Amino acid sequence: MARRERADAQRNRRAILQATEELLTRHRPEQISMELVAAEAGVGKGTVFHRFGSRMGLMLALVEDRALALREAVTSGPPPLGPGAEPRERLLAFLDGVVDVVARNKGLLAALGHAVTTTQKPEPDSRSAHPVYSFWHGHITELLAAQRPDLDTELVAHILLSTLSSDPILRMLERGEGDRLAKSFRTIVTTLVDA
Amino acid sequence: MARRERADAQRNRRAILQATEELLTRHRPEQISMELVAAEAGVGKGTVFHRFGSRMGLMLALVEDRALALREAVTSGPPPLGPGAEPRERLLAFLDGVVDVVARNKGLLAALGHAVTTTQKPEPDSRSAHPVYSFWHGHITELLAAQRPDLDTELVAHILLSTLSSDPILRMLERGEGDRLAKSFRTIVTTLVDA
């Protein structure tokens, strides 16, 4: 029986998320302090911590928010992203989707990475990967395994995803060269799968 | 006419490097403060900063030190790592070598990554990649291009290297599964090159 969220709380949560996003497009994640986020959102610092628990909690919430559309497209959208298409096509479409999400939210994963390594209060689940990563990794692993069960699919999935938090590649994405990355992904995955 | 480094300075530099390395094998990089390094090395904090400039400078020096042997093996050692072997074999050997270096120095790249995103004083060359990365990337790019000039070799090299700073994979390496990574690298690269 969850009581509804108070109106001001909801408003503030949105403002904070939006402010964070806004700041992330203009500054490197490590330059964004929680105090700055609070100021930009027009709330007190305490509010930010009250709603999100920690720096990592905030970044995590933001990432989850931005990854939601892709997740829904995958679980219940139309092919080739959604169920129904061949694993090969689904995989290629999903990788395009992931690149797109990351490209459109420049420092997202970097911010998360930074949050993880910065947070002072150890989060209970900081050991386990966060939900978005788990989902992405699981989906890729599954689609790969459907075609090449002989490969170390889990590891290959990690390799592909690791790309998205690499500094040089993040800079590439910032320069708008997302297609370039998507294309190389396709090349690697198709040669691997069709081998 | 570079004046020689004073004996005490040399001794301390070694002690600091060694202490850092030692701490890195027992603690996560983000828990290692510069003060701790100084204490462990038996010197004052000021000394650490005097010698290495910043946290990032220290980590960078450490990485360079650990990567030196591989670099020399590549530029002037015997095949298949050194000059003389076929690009295909050289590439595979080099990737093995890189995995080995990273595996044997658990948190090395992670430490560097953390240093980069943590340092408060902006290093002059923090924008450009650090020398070890440049060398690794350049070498991979070159060997790839010798066989498949049609590929986006620079990007593929970045993709391969990005693997080595991924958290899940670093944890794998800590568990001693370096072979597993090396094997998947071989699979990916050979299918790509022989396609």
Place this chain on the structure above:
DNA sequence: AGCTAAACTGGACTGACGGTCAATATAACG
């Protein structure tokens, strides 16, 4: 050996940051 300029050293200090909390304000609801 004795001298001196240059290099080195260490720890008190600064500023910034993540996170806490007790006091205060206010939305929700009868």
Place this chain on the structure above:
DNA sequence: CGTTATATTGACCGTCAGTCCAGTTTAGCT
């Protein structure tokens, strides 16, 4: 309205990277 559960706030805390400089050590020279 009055009541109450919930939300807000900013001063405060502990920690840490990095600075500073007075005092110490040493290489190089005679």
